[in-house]
Amino acid sequence: MSDLKSFASDNNSGAHPAIMEAVLRCNEGHLKSYGDDEISIRTDEVFKEFFGSQARIHYVTTGTAANVLGLRAVTHTYNSVICAEQAHINNDECGAPEAFGGIKLVPVPSKDGKLTPGAIAPYLGHVGFVHASQPRVISITQPTEVGKLYTLKEIEDIVEFAHDRDLLVHMDGARIANACAALGCSFFDMTTALDIDLLSFGGTKNGCLMGEAVVFLNPDIGEGFPYLRKQAMQLVSKMRFVSAQLERYLADDxxxxxxxxxxxxxxxxxxxxxxxxxxxxxxxxxxxxxxxxxxxxxxxxxxxxxxxxxxxxxxxxxxxxxxxxxxxxxxxxxxxxxxxxxxxxx
Amino acid sequence: MSDLKSFASDNNSGAHPAIMEAVLRCNEGHLKSYGDDEISIRTDEVFKEFFGSQARIHYVTTGTAANVLGLRAVTHTYNSVICAEQAHINNDECGAPEAFGGIKLVPVPSKDGKLTPGAIAPYLGHVGFVHASQPRVISITQPTEVGKLYTLKEIEDIVEFAHDRDLLVHMDGARIANACAALGCSFFDMTTALDIDLLSFGGTKNGCLMGEAVVFLNPDIGEGFPYLRKQAMQLVSKMRFVSAQLERYLADDxxxxxxxxxxxxxxxxxxxxxxxxxxxxxxxxxxxxxxxxxxxxxxxxxxxxxxxxxxxxxxxxxxxxxxxxxxxxxxxxxxxxxxxxxxxxx
Amino acid sequence: MSDLKSFASDNNSGAHPAIMEAVLRCNEGHLKSYGDDEISIRTDEVFKEFFGSQARIHYVTTGTAANVLGLRAVTHTYNSVICAEQAHINNDECGAPEAFGGIKLVPVPSKDGKLTPGAIAPYLGHVGFVHASQPRVISITQPTEVGKLYTLKEIEDIVEFAHDRDLLVHMDGARIANACAALGCSFFDMTTALDIDLLSFGGTKNGCLMGEAVVFLNPDIGEGFPYLRKQAMQLVSKMRFVSAQLERYLADDxxxxxxxxxxxxxxxxxxxxxxxxxxxxxxxxxxxxxxxxxxxxxxxxxxxxxxxxxxxxxxxxxxxxxxxxxxxxxxxxxxxxxxxxxxxxx
Amino acid sequence: MSDLKSFASDNNSGAHPAIMEAVLRCNEGHLKSYGDDEISIRTDEVFKEFFGSQARIHYVTTGTAANVLGLRAVTHTYNSVICAEQAHINNDECGAPEAFGGIKLVPVPSKDGKLTPGAIAPYLGHVGFVHASQPRVISITQPTEVGKLYTLKEIEDIVEFAHDRDLLVHMDGARIANACAALGCSFFDMTTALDIDLLSFGGTKNGCLMGEAVVFLNPDIGEGFPYLRKQAMQLVSKMRFVSAQLERYLADDxxxxxxxxxxxxxxxxxxxxxxxxxxxxxxxxxxxxxxxxxxxxxxxxxxxxxxxxxxxxxxxxxxxxxxxxxxxxxxxxxxxxxxxxxxxxx
CATH class of the missing domain: 3.90.1150.10 (Aspartate Aminotransferase, domain 1)
Known part of the structure; x- marks a missing residue:
């Protein structure tokens, strides 16, 4: 096979050998399907060590699925989701939030894909006005689509702004590992500790084959998600092949x-x-x-x-x-x- | 790992060693993502050898996705899809065809999950009547959800009945290999030769990790599907890991x-x-x-x-x-x- | 105009002169729009006299809208609605519940369009099973699509069966007046007194121009409905012209x-x-x-x-x-x- | 009734006496329902006199319905609709285009709600790129949401820009009569003559009770619309009461x-x-x-x-x-x- 000399995307690399090995290893024997296997159950526990025991974790196969299904689970169709105009959900998911979530996105002009309370405020629309989509979520990407980082303080400010207005905060963490590595903080520091409500957790770009997860950190949201994931065509039958990747990904740093x-x-x-x-x-x-x-x-x-x-x-x-x-x-x-x-x- | 002694489902088994090996092998180097890699392109050609050169093949990760997206691509929301009441699309996909396809299913009572022209006829509804969903597809499952087979002649009769009425025929082939093996026929004999319009091709239950495909056999349908697949959260970034499974699955019998x-x-x-x-x-x-x-x-x-x-x-x-x-x-x-x-x- | 000699449908008749007169009368002067006018507010109160003070009433222009929006407001897309196979929502709304509500309908074979607990029971599906749509509502039509009546006792039995299973009961009352007249009972007797949860109230077929309503009788359901109605294209700007019909319709018997x-x-x-x-x-x-x-x-x-x-x-x-x-x-x-x-x- | 002294909206006025009279008059006798009556058929012909014989006209009850259903009829869910950020479809329909049309809106910053080719160009996105919604329609409002007018030449330029790129042009004409009156031109001059593809025609704000229409001017679009309108809960049973308004509205200037x-x-x-x-x-x-x-x-x-x-x-x-x-x-x-x-x- 001719090797591609690529600096185009972290998606062009394969999977890390240790993860391939874990996938190989998990292949032994018969296991229950659809996530009822012991590897998936064990991996859930690993995630909880990182994100806190209240976290609920649902594996999916694409980042688009993590974003769309997480957001759909916490919105009515008459809600809107506020995001930077550069956001992946706004530009790179072929209208999936609108078509499969019925969600109105409100793109906010921003520098480097970073939102601030000040930038968001004029885009909240008419709260309580029946003609206007009602804002429900602020979605931030860490690092942003153009590779920039929010400081923990900047995220904290957005969360405070959001929670003061009864809004949730979603983090698109397709590359959250790169952000944590750069800021020298843990997943917990970056999310749970800052009161982020839900997270799209990405593993694929950083060494998995295809391993992403919707992580609900706020215990009051996400009810019924297993049905939604199934309905959204994302309940993989041989789930062990996804969870085994993530179990290994989270082990040994x-x-x-x-x-x-x-x-x-x-x-x-x-x-x-x-x-x-x-x-x-x-x-x-x-x-x-x-x-x-x-x-x-x-x-x-x-x-x-x-x-x-x-x-x-x-x-x-x-x-x-x-x-x-x-x-x-x-x-x-x-x-x-x-x-x-x-x-x-x- | 404690082995499950399972006779519950073919989903409980792992992947075939030869397929695992192919997955391992495809991991070398950087490749283009989203299906533009050489393995995916090569695998398309393999499928065409089996199904004819007019076939267009789109990989997805679940059988639900293959069914729902294939059907959605060929229907308007005011169309209906006629299926056996036992059909997987009717019972086991948590309402995905309705919710993510906007499709009305018309379940037809049947013995063993097998439809016949005579059983279908009373369920066509009021064609041309603005108050009624307009039938567009007859969906059959081969083998059926209760493990029974249509003969090739029985399928031919359904296709003739359908095409006479300007309806398409979809085959849910989650276990199509088992059907071909039992009837001693090729994939081509079972589908293209019988003028089946579109197929959900399943590999997962028969030895893959997760490898399914929507196959359009009728060249006049399925336009715009790549956008739909992306939007439906099924465009895997490191696509080689899906196509490599299916390439090996189709090799050497x-x-x-x-x-x-x-x-x-x-x-x-x-x-x-x-x-x-x-x-x-x-x-x-x-x-x-x-x-x-x-x-x-x-x-x-x-x-x-x-x-x-x-x-x-x-x-x-x-x-x-x-x-x-x-x-x-x-x-x-x-x-x-x-x-x-x-x-x-x- | 050539008069049609019609025994086809009660839709072929015009509006009752008294109702036309009320429409004429309500035309005077400027009023707030979108239901904030005094006639609409007054008509709400009239409805409450009939259905109880806990009722919340939302006017729409078609029976399809009343059915679809009422059901949508109380379901997730992974829920199902059980109805008779003859139901209007199943046959005569061109797939609207599926397409605009994302709802899976479960049609139950029945005589004369009447459901019974015994007929419903086998169609509840696998409760708690992630692959199956979860039943949420039983929808009955009174009188049925073939003009038959449930007795109050028959309705009571269905409601008890439903509530025992945490299901809601919806009544498609496009012709509820005919049913009440035939059974010699009030709207209240037919609905609120029997613990019906939500009602599609029809006025059009019995003398209005176009006047229907979604009536939530159960105070725990229907939150956010005003947003949903607006989004569903059913918030008429000059609402007085709908509510004035219904105010007169409900007056003086x-x-x-x-x-x-x-x-x-x-x-x-x-x-x-x-x-x-x-x-x-x-x-x-x-x-x-x-x-x-x-x-x-x-x-x-x-x-x-x-x-x-x-x-x-x-x-x-x-x-x-x-x-x-x-x-x-x-x-x-x-x-x-x-x-x-x-x-x-x- | 206490009269409201309103300068808030043209929606606060009632209906013009001549239109009320037409509604009264159309009430005689039995007529076919769902638009098969002679008044609706006659009104179609009146519309064709104004818009050309190729026009196809479909009555609806709200402006939101006209906009959403017209746009939905000409788009796939992976398409986008480009509009001014001030557009009614973007701000005042509670997310209806997204939720009930699956449409991605691309709001373009503009002065006074007026688009220009130059303003649109940077927002076309990545045509042919599977990750991006594909633009299909440019939607303009005449007069705009802030009461400003496009000149005919300005519209012509947008249409030319659109058609050069295989895009359609939709006009939200909720107040098209005010625009024609101000510019001294006919409906034909404003739409058909400029090659506008589809129009939301508004009558309600200018003297009707509730009378709007989707008008397809381009003969190649809008197939299947009658099914879509029914499914979208907008097929009024006693249609004469809508069409009679519009027939009178269009008569005698x-x-x-x-x-x-x-x-x-x-x-x-x-x-x-x-x-x-x-x-x-x-x-x-x-x-x-x-x-x-x-x-x-x-x-x-x-x-x-x-x-x-x-x-x-x-x-x-x-x-x-x-x-x-x-x-x-x-x-x-x-x-x-x-x-x-x-x-x-x-």
Missing amino acids: LWLENARHANAMARRLADKAGAVDGVEIKGSVDCNALFAHIPPEATEILLEKYYFYVWDEHDNTVRWMTSWATTEAMVDEFVDDLKKAVEAVR | LWLENARHANAMARRLADKAGAVDGVEIKGSVDCNALFAHIPPEATEILLEKYYFYVWDEHDNTVRWMTSWATTEAMVDEFVDDLKKAVEAVR | LWLENARHANAMARRLADKAGAVDGVEIKGSVDCNALFAHIPPEATEILLEKYYFYVWDEHDNTVRWMTSWATTEAMVDEFVDDLKKAVEAVR | LWLENARHANAMARRLADKAGAVDGVEIKGSVDCNALFAHIPPEATEILLEKYYFYVWDEHDNTVRWMTSWATTEAMVDEFVDDLKKAVEAVR
Whole structure:
């Protein structure tokens, strides 16, 4: 198989060998299906160690499912969900929240995909007015779609703002491990301790095959979710193959090491690429995504060998992502080729 | 891990070692995500060898997803889908066709879950009448939810009946391999050759981890499905892990061997258990499911050691299923215990 | 305008003059819109006099809306609603409960569209089983779609059966006035006194232009309904024009007189037509619908002058309906023509 | 009945006497229901005289229904509809397009609720990208939610931009009569002649009781709409009562006279109120809505006697609307009281 030289997405990497091994191992014998197996039950307990004993955990196979089903479970169709205009739920799920959740999204203009109470306030709409969707959830992404981090204090402020108005806070944590690694905090610090109500927990991008979860942290929400998950076509029959991934992912700090590594590779790439004449790294590099200005002709040369996205054609910005599987050698080779490409087009 | 002694469902078995190996193998390197990888593209071609070059194949992770999304793609919300009252879409998907497809199901009373033109005819409703859902699809399950087979001729008759009335025919083929193995025919014979319009192709129950597909055989239907699959939360990012299963499943007759084995184990169980005094096998054993009358007290004893379903409490019927992973020794041990249990309660 | 000689439906009649007058009268001046006007508020109070002070009343413009929105307000999408297979929600709303409510209907075979606890019991499905829609409501129609009546005791038995199982009871009362007139009971006797949870109250067929209501009798259900009605496109801006109809309809026993008259005309038609040689009235005539066997050739002759439905071509059954606007002269003329037609084809 | 002195909305007025008379007149005799009556059929023909013979017309009872059902009929759930952020479909329908249409709305920032090709272009999203909702319709409101008019040329430019990209154009014409009256053009000039694909035609605000219509002008769209309307709970049984309104509305230039009058009253109000010291009319007064800055204390005094909306508390803006039923005397009395109120709080 021809290997793709990819800095396009952490989705392009495979699964971590330790996780593959766990999947292999869980394959022995007959087990109950649909999550009643002992591995899934055990994995639930592992999650509770991380998120608190009140947490309820439901495995799904895609991040879109985690977002849409979590939000749907806590809303009526006449509710709205407030999110940054850059949010994955707003741009990258092909209208799933609207079509499969009946949810109205209220996109709020923002810098770097980060919401603030001040930015949200004008978008709450007419509370109690029968003609207006009634806000029910504020959804934040950590790290954001453009790789930026909320500080814990910034999240705390949003939660306080939300709870004061009887709104819930949802965190899209497709890359929550990268955020925790970068901020040096635990999953608990990032969510339960801040009174986040529900979380889309992502494992796939950081070393799983396909392993995501809806985690209800607020014990008063999420009733009936097992029926909803089944109905939403997300109740995998041989559930052990999902939960075994996540059990291993959460063991022995694998999630943390993978995330730290991905972040470090982004840092290395930023430092080395940023030192190349004609290349400018845009903004801070908080986790494992970075954005750079490079001459468009150099981009063309690089794309012959590498796979990554042109983020904005108008200002010649490209996005590069690293993952648990990105090596120092890959970064260094890429920077060499970048340097050559930029020089070639001068 | 304590092994479950299960005759409850083919979902209780794990994945076939050859498929696990393929999953392991596909893990090397970076690949494009969301199905643009070379394994998924290659697997599409394999499917076309089986179903004809006009087939379009879309992988999903659950049988419910295959059924609901296939049906949704070919219906307006004012259409209805006619199915046997025993159909999985009617009983075992927690209302997913209605809730996520907006589809009205018209359940038709049937023996053994098998439809016939004569049984369907009175349920077509008022065609062209604005107050009535307009029939659009006849959905059949092969083998049926109670393990019975349509002959090819019976399917042909339904398709002719349907196409004469401008209706499509959907086949829920969650266990299509077992049906082909039992009837000694190919996937092509069972579907494309009979002018079936769309198929839910199942791999999970017959040896995959989680691998199902929506297969459009009629080239005039299914437009826009990629958007629908994404929106329906079923576009797996690391798609190689699904397609690699199915590629291997379809190679070297693995699907056929697994299905033949499961069917043979059911046959063995029927023959041996049927010979036990006090046990009566109900009806024919067409594939890998069988139903038996046994004394309820004997069921209680058996359930202490084994896992299976009481199908009907009123007439003391139990359901036993075998799978690719059921061994002759397991069957024989079970029959021994069955004999003891029945004798104990005499 | 050429008058239609119709025995097809009570929908073919216009509105009662007294109601037209009320509509005219309410047209004076400017009033608040969307139900905040004094007429709507006053009409709410009138309804409470009939149904009890705990009732909450929401006006809509069609019976389909009353049924679908009432049911939707008390169900999750993973719930099911049990109804007779003849129910209007099952046959005559073009799949609206499924498409706009996400509701799974469970049609129960029945005689004359009447449910009984015994008939319902086998259709409750697997309570607590994640793969099965969870029953939440039993919906009955009074009188049924084929004009038959439940006795109060029969309703009471269904309500007791339902409440014992934590199910709600919905009454489709599109023709509730005809039922009350026939049984000699009040709206309260028929609903609140029997612990019916929610009612689709119909006024249109019995003399209104378009005036229906969702009435929640159980104070614990229906929260958020105003938002749902608005979202469901049923919040009429100049609401006075709906509520004024219903205010007048409920005054001075107009509803009762209209219903009594319609029932009496059906009785007259049954008696006179039943006396015609070659005509057989099928079953009892409980309200304002009746069914008759007549020679198909006679039907053809009659349809040249009159408008009514052939109910079942196979056994030559026709349906005749009367309304508040049917006169004795119309009935007598019709019976004369019927007699001639039957004689002509002997 | 106490008359409301309302400048809040044209919804607060009743129906025009001529229309009430038509409703009264249509009440004679029995007619077919559900739109098969001769009045509805005749009214269809009247609409075709205005919009062209290719037009197909479907009556509904609310503007929300016209918008949502028209848009739903021409979209898949994976499509998006682009609209101004001020659009009624975005703000004032309680999430109906999302919940009952499964539609993703893409709100575009705009001045005065008016879109332009340049404003739309950046919001088209990633066409052909499976993760993104695919744009299908541009929806414009004429006049806009803040009472401003597109010129015919501006509409033409949007249509050209749309059709070049295979997008449809929907016009929310809840107040289309006011727009035509102001621009001195016909319905045809405003829609069919400009290649508008579908129209929400409003009659209620300009003199009807409740009479709106979905009008498909493009003959290639809208298939199956009668089923959709029924399913969407909008197929009124005694349809004559809706169509008779619209037939009269369109006869003898009643629609035009009503609209001209409403516009003239707004002009009169603007001129007289604008001359009051301390009152400032904001922007142009294109139709029958106007916005004014007045001292908040004066607003409080006025609200004791009159009914209207404070539009924006932050900059002390109020909205005043006039209707066909607003008289010169009402305007003059209001301006007198306005003058007194403003003087009182100086």
